Amino acid sequence: MRIAIGGYEHLTSNYVTALSNLGVTPIVTLSISDKELTEYDGLLLPGGGDINPIFFYQSNTASQNIDTALDVMQFTLLHQFIEAKKPILGICKGMQIINVHFGGNIVQHCHYAAFHEYKGNDQIHPITANPQSFLARLYGTSFSVNSAHHQCLGRLGQNLSPIAYSYDNIIEAIIHDSLPIYGLQWHPERMCFSHQRNDTVDGSMVIKYCFQI
Numbered sequence: 001m002r003i004a005i006g007g008y009e010h011l012t013s014n015y016v017t018a019l020s021n022l023g024v025t026p027i028v029t030l031s032i033s034d035k036e037l038t039e040y041d042g043l044l045l046p047g048g049g050d051i052n053p054i055f056f057y058q059s060n061t062a063s064q065n066i067d068t069a070l071d072v073m074q075f076t077l078l079h080q081f082i083e084a085k086k087p088i089l090g091i092c093k094g095m096q097i098i099n100v101h102f103g104g105n106i107v108q109h110c111h112y113a114a115f116h117e118y119k120g121n122d123q124i125h126p127i128t129a130n131p132q133s134f135l136a137r138l139y140g141t142s143f144s145v146n147s148a149h150h151q152c153l154g155r156l157g158q159n160l161s162p163i164a165y166s167y168d169n170i171i172e173a174i175i176h177d178s179l180p181i182y183g184l185q186w187h188p189e190r191m192c193f194s195h196q197r198n199d200t201v202d203g204s205m206v207i208k209y210c211f212q213i
Contacts (some may be wrong), residue, residue, distance in 0.1 A: 001024045001025065001042075001211070001213065002040050003019055003024050003025070003026050003040065003041060003043070003044055004027050004029055004044070004047060004081075005026050005028045005029070005043075006029070006030060006031065006043060006044070006045050006073070006078075007030070007046040007048065007070075007074075008070070009028045009043065010175075011048065012046050012047070014187075014189045014190055014195065015044055015046050015167055015189045016028065017189070017193065017194070018188070018189040018193060018203070018204065018207060019207070021192070021204070022207060022208060022213050023213065024211070025077055026044075027040070027147055030070070030073040030077070031068050031077075032077060034080070037080055038169060038201045039083075039152075040075070041086065041200060042087035042089070042090045042211045043077060043078070043085050043087070043089070044087070044094070045077070045088065045090040045097050045098070046088050046091055046094055047091050047092030047094060047149075048067070048092075048093045049065025049066055049093065050063035050066055050093070051066075051071055051093065051106060051153055052053075052066050052068045052071050052095055053106070054068075055071060055075070055100050056105040056189075057067075057105075058108070059154060060108070061108050061109070062108040062109035062150075062151075063108050063151070066080045069165070070190040072096070072112060074094075074097050075100075076100055077096065078098065078101050082101075082179065085179060085180070086180070086190070087182075087211050087212065088180065088181045088182070089182050089183075089184070089207065089210040089211065090178075090181075090183040090184070090185070091184050091186075091189070092187060092207060093149075094183065095173075095183030095185055096151065096153065098157070098160070098174070098181060098183050099156065099157045099160060099183065100157070100174075102157025102158045103155075104155050104156050104157030105155045106151050106152070106153065106154055106159065107152050107153070107154045107196075108151055109150055110150060110151060110152045111148040113149075113151075116147045116149055116170065117148065118148035118149075121146050122146035122187065123146065123147040124144055124145070124147065124168075124191060124199050125143050125144065125145070125167065125196075125199060125208045126143065126145075126167060127144070127145055127163060127165060127166050127172045127186075128141060128142050128165055128166075128167075129141050129142070129143070129163060129173070130162040130163045130164065133163035133164070134175075135157075135163055135165065135173055135174070138170070138209060139205070139206075141203045142199075144200045145172070145186035145191070146191055146197070146200055147185075148187060149208065149212070152171065152185065153170075153174070156174070159174055160174045160177070161174060161175055161177055162173050170183070170185070171185065172186065173179040174186065176208060180210075184209075187203070188204070188206050189203060189207070191203030191204075192204035
């Protein structure tokens with residue numbers, strides 16, 4: 001199995017390690033031809049800086065570490081894998097890219113950002129999953145995850161459904177209504193294998209589910 005990671009090599013080592021430990025061949029790339037697409041089994045959109053607000057028709061009020069060229073390449077990869085109906089997992093910024101692609105928008109600085117943003121380390125907090133969701137089947141309806149974001153989903157994109165929330169009503173996970181597209185606001189790659197934590201669930205389980213490993 002080959003999974004594309006849509007990011008920069010020097011910023012995606014944790015994703016590469018997690019997928020490799022699951023027996024997957026991860027390929028870090030920002031450009032795939034339509035011919036090459038047949039060689040891939042899925043796409044992982046990693047975390048990172050904030051999306052340029054021009055993509056959701058807003059001016060910049062609180063977005064940071066913007067890389068517009070990267071945004072464009074990630075949106076392009078996302079479109080290609082959607083057209084191919086292949087599994088897609090968006091993590092943190094990756095989930096936000098998915099939401100914007102489908103017409104949603106982003107809250108550029110969450111009201112409760114102090115409880116979610118990166119402060120030298122990931123923060124930890126509980127979330128609640130929809131009882132009918134795959135997350136509930138994996139982890140139960142209440143469990144703890146890591147957190148390293150100051151932005152969150154605003155208006156949901158078309159055909160996307162929220163399946164988990166934090167205690168302050170921030171959307172923590174989404175799923176597409178008919179395609180194998182998943183989004184997580186937390187970082188499962190930092191919750192498994194050598195990064196396994198005693199205060200969170202095992203992140204490898206959700207990665208395995210989304211890519212059917």
